[in-house]
Amino acid sequence: MDRRGSGDRQLLLWFFAVATAVKLLLIPSYRSTDFEVHRNWLAITHSLPLSKWYFDETSPWTLDYPPFFAYFERFLSVFAGLVDTRIVDLQSGLDYSAESVIYFQRISVIVSDLCLLFGLYRLTRNLEPIKRNLICALVIWSPGLLIVDHIHFQYNGFLLGWLLLSISFLQDGRDLLGGFLFAVLLCFKHLFAVAAPVYFVYLLRHYCWSGLATGFRRLVTIGAVVVAVFAVAYGPFIYHGQIQQVIKRMFPFGRGLCHAYWAPNFWVFYIILDKGLAFLLRKLGFDIQIPFASFTGGLVGESSPFAVFPQITPLTTFAMVLLAITPCLLKAWQKPQPGVVARWIAYAYTCGFLFGWHVHEKASLHFTIPLAIVAVQSLEDAKHYFLVSIVSCYSLFPLLYEPQEYPIKVLLLLLHSMVMWLGFAAQHGDEKALKKKKTGDIKSKFGIGCFEKSYLMGLVIVETVSQFLHPYFLGDKFAFMPLMLISTYCAVGIMYSWIWQLRRILT
Numbered sequence: 095m096d097r098r099g100s101g102d103r104q105l106l107l108w109f110f111a112v113a114t115a116v117k118l119l120l121i122p123s124y125r126s127t128d129f130e131v132h133r134n135w136l137a138i139t140h141s142l143p144l145s146k147w148y149f150d151e152t153s154p155w156t157l158d159y160p161p162f163f164a165y166f167e168r169f170l171s172v173f174a175g176l177v178d179t180r181i182v183d184l185q186s187g188l189d190y191s192a193e194s195v196i197y198f199q200r201i202s203v204i205v206s207d208l209c210l211l212f213g214l215y216r217l218t219r220n221l222e223p224i225k226r227n228l229i230c231a232l233v234i235w236s237p238g239l240l241i242v243d244h245i246h247f248q249y250n251g252f253l254l255g256w257l258l259l260s261i262s263f264l265q266d267g268r269d270l271l272g273g274f275l276f277a278v279l280l281c282f283k284h285l286f287a288v289a290a291p292v293y294f295v296y297l298l299r300h301y302c303w304s305g306l307a308t309g310f311r312r313l314v315t316i317g318a319v320v321v322a323v324f325a326v327a328y329g330p331f332i333y334h335g336q337i338q339q340v341i342k343r344m345f346p347f348g349r350g351l352c353h354a355y356w357a358p359n360f361w362v363f364y365i366i367l368d369k370g371l372a373f374l375l376r377k378l379g380f381d382i383q384i385p386f387a388s389f390t391g392g393l394v395g396e397s398s399p400f401a402v403f404p405q406i407t408p409l410t411t412f413a414m415v416l417l418a419i420t421p422c423l424l425k426a427w428q429k430p431q432p433g434v435v436a437r438w439i440a441y442a443y444t445c446g447f448l449f450g451w452h453v454h455e456k457a458s459l460h461f462t463i464p465l466a467i468v469a470v471q472s473l474e475d476a477k478h479y480f481l482v483s484i485v486s487c488y489s490l491f492p493l494l495y496e497p498q499e500y501p502i503k504v505l506l507l508l509l510h511s512m513v514m515w516l517g518f519a520a521q522h523g524d525e526k527a528l529k530k531k532k533t534g535d536i537k538s539k540f541g542i543g544c545f546e547k548s549y550l551m552g553l554v555i556v557e558t559v560s561q562f563l564h565p566y567f568l569g570d571k572f573a574f575m576p577l578m579l580i581s582t583y584c585a586v587g588i589m590y591s592w593i594w595q596l597r598r599i600l601t
Contacts, residue, residue: 103215105227109234110211114204117244121200124499129247130188131155132167133181133195139164140171140182145334148343152184158343161327162281170202203243206252210234213258217265217467225470228517232466232479233258235513237487237506239463242456245502246493250456253283254463257439261464264435269301270316277320281327284344285457288415288446289439295423296438300430347408349452357455358489358584359448364403366582372401411451418445418592422599440464441595448592455493455581458486458588469518473539476518478594481546484511485587488553492577500561515540549587556583 134153142150147157147164157164174181178194181187214233218226233239243250256279263272276293279286302313331340352361372382382401400406422438443461447453462483469479487507494503519538542550560576568575 106211106215106230106234109230110207113207113234113240116240117200117204117207120240120244120502121197123245123502124494124496125196126246126493127155129199132199132247132249133187133190135159135164135167136171136174137182137184137187139168140175141184144330145336148331148336148339150184153188156343158346160281160284160344161331161340162278163283166282173202174198199247200244203247203249203251206249207243207255209255210251210258211255213255213262217258217262221470224521228470228521229466231513231517232469232483233463235510236459236463236466236483237503237510238459238483238490240506241487241490241494241503242459245499246456248456250459253279253286254459256282257286257464258467261436261439261467264296265432267432269297270312270319273297273301273316274319274323277323281323285446286460288419288450288460289442291416291419291423292426292435292438292442296426296430296435299427300432347451351406351411351451352453357447357453357457358485358581358588359450359453360585360589361406361449361453362578362581362585364406365400366578368400368403371403375402408451411449414449415445418449421596425599436464436467437595437599440468441592441599444588444592444595448588455489458489462486470521473522474598476522476540477542477546478591480511480514480518480542481549481587482591483514484550484553485584485591488557489580489584489588491557492580549590552583556580 130153134155135157138147138150138152138157150156171182174195177198178192180190180192181195181198210233214230218229221229239251239254242248256275260272260275260279263269263275273293276286276289280290297316298313301316302309304312328337328340331337352365375382419442422441425434426438440461443457443464447457447461450457465479465482469475484507487510491503494500518540522539556579560579564572564576
């Protein structure tokens with residue numbers, strides 16, 4: 095058992111070492127505005143007292159994550175100040191892009207991925223080797239994580255590590271610790287709250303529903319743990335009378351329904367139909383006003399940019415997400431099985447991505463990473479994951495719009511597709527041939543159907559049109575068209591994934 099555990103750790107470290115080498119090579123690559131966002135947060139938390147963190151407006155990139163992430167930035171700022179004092183200077187550090195800040199922030203993301211590594215180790219330590227190795231390869235070498243965290247720039251690997259740790263404790267039957275870790279995660283990034291109803295129903299049914307006295311004691315215990323976590327996070331701001339300001343920063347509903355990059359979700363269809371109807375009605379002579387906040391212009395407006403269809407409010411999206419999650423909640427209440435928790439959580443995040451308010455395309459990581467755990471459970475799950483992970487990764491391509499990053503993102507997606515195909519083919523190989531060790535005769539049961547093949551071929555066509563044909567024939571005319579085409583086509587794939595996941599949950 096010890097030898098096996100040692101071998102597991104060595105292989106996991108090898109996966110991580112390869113990924114780290116790639117991440118180091120990506121240090122000089124494109125950086126989004128999120129790079130300056132996080133540098134500014136280092137300066138805010140280092141230069142100002144806690145009572146001013148959520149009020150500072152020195153930069154447009156104000157602090158809008160929950161307090162634990164602010165504390166995390168404060169911790170990093172100690173080391174940033176040792177590397178280069180200008181990194182944490184609130185005034186002179188604005189838009190600072192020296193090598194010192196680039197290397198420090200890039201490496202801080204790489205080091206924080208150790209949390210993801212530990213979460214993976216704990217989650218997969220009791221699985222059979224082929225499943226364990228496949229999950230580790232899919233997550234650690236995830237092209238989406240590499241694109242979003244190590245090129246575009248964020249700390250999703252660190253946060254998803256907390257999520258995987260929480261899932262691992264739930265799967266072990268250690269519900270209290272699993273709930274505690276999820277509460278901590280919510281105080282790092284509140285957008286993970288989409289899965290909170292799943293946690294609530296599951297923990298209530300699985301942990302607290304065990305007799306009146308025991309159940310009440312457990313309910314009080316887990317309630318006290320959650321309250322304690324939130325008290326540590328928000329207590330100082332309540333003490334300073336700033337909780338309203340913190341909440342206002344965390345939930346800026348005025349940003350509008352759709353993010354400027356067109357996340358591939360349900361609202362893409364809604365708004366394209368709205369614009370199509372508006373165009374048709376204007377042609378027929380109807381007086382249809384064009385909203386100022388144009389969806390096709392990629393702007394973030396103060397209201398939903400609809401001309402014909404009803405305006406959408408945050409409450410509407412909240413109700414739609416909750417309604418979409420309801421079948422999963424009913425299943426979690428009827429049969430609260432620890433082995434199905436990852437599937438339920440992935441489904442909840444898919445619902446949030448499809449129907450939520452102001453969804454970022456980067457949020458697709460919230461369901462693709464948990465789905466990697468589910469992918470090894472059956473042949474059908476593997477086929478589904480193969481499709482949805484490719485679609486999710488491709489939907490991130492518009493984030494890296496500079497020409498020099500084009501070969502990188504294409505290569506990452508192709509390598510990921512090869513790893514998935516070879517890994518799932520090995521897992522679902524012909525057992526009889528494997529027993530006879532006739533490797534040349536092994537025929538894998540893994541494969542994708544006609545719909546999936548046709549859809550993936552469509553991705554190639556979409557990319558050819560948007561990347562090569564549109565610029566060649568139209569130049570800068572209708573510049574929004576490639577992005578609209580990619581988002582709409584990817585939205586079809588993610589809608590298909592949502593329906594597929596719902597069917598699996600209900601059966």
